[in-house]
Amino acid sequence: MLMMDDIIRDGHPTLRKTAVDVAMPPSEEDRKILESLLEYVKNSQNPEVSSQYGLRPGIGLAAPQINVSKRMIAIHLHDDKGNLYSYALYNPKIVSHSVEKAYLVSGEGCLSVDDDIPGYVGRFARITVKGITLEGEEVKLRLKGLPAICFQHEIDHLNGIMFYDHINKQDPFKPIEGAIAIER
Template sequence: MFLMKDVVRDPNPVLRATAKKLTFPLTAEQKQLAHDLMEYLVISQDEEANAKYHLRPGVGLAAPQVDQSLAMTAVLIPDEEGDDGDKIFMKEVLVNPRVISNSVQNAALAEGEGCLSVDDEHPGYVVRHARVTIEYYNLDGEKKKIRLKNYPAIVCQHEIDHLNGILFYDHISKEHPLEMDPDGILLG
């Protein structure tokens, strides 16, 4: 099980490296890594369990964030339209994910983005694509394709960035951090 002490922090060089693509079948160690990445997210989003382990809540955790330069990331995105707060929109480990198409329209979270590997504040809009199509492999080596929009699209782009050595604050305009394209969507 990963704890906060296992999450590497910026400026660790592994966060700026391009992660190694995986081949199938995955090794037992790689499958365990996938399990541990998802386990962190599940526990971090459970208030009782999180109280025990003191994790920072997360919706995504990439292998480079736990010092494994491998193209694997876990995402656990709550369904914001769920009426009881327990619904899950997406729970998946993405192996070798990549964005294969995207919208011209941009989107950003009104409150900005955060990252388990970045302790410093980086105010500003993290401008990303409002809609993306992502291709990836599941743990069994099956190729998958999914279309995402708004918050789930932002989460997955953030995680895929981790596999390419990009951190969220790289997307913030240095000159105008709180400006966005007038056609863009500000999610809040």
């Protein structure tokens, strides 16, 4: 089981590397890593488990965050309608996106960033993601709202990009023109 000590922190060089594709079919080791990412996110949202093991709650986790520079992400969250998005994907890729932008009013956080970094993080409002599930099936997901933002955050990790790289340094709360403000 992954613990907070397994998650590398901001400043670690792996967080700024471009992760490599996972060879298909995945090795047993890669399968275990991807399973552990999803397990962490689920455990971190369980109040009993998270307090017992001191897990910071998260809705997504990418392999580079545990110092594995491979293209794997896990996401476990509910959208504003209560629909569950629970995915562990190999080699996820954004294949299309809207012109329209969106951002979380509350800003974004990250399990690899201990400090609160305030500001609006501009993202695409809608995206289509392709990836391969733990079961080896290719999926194509059309996402909007919080799920779209979360997937973009985790895929950024695979490309060595941190959420705060998207924040306007001069004016962190400058309204993003024409963007959808998402409450969380």
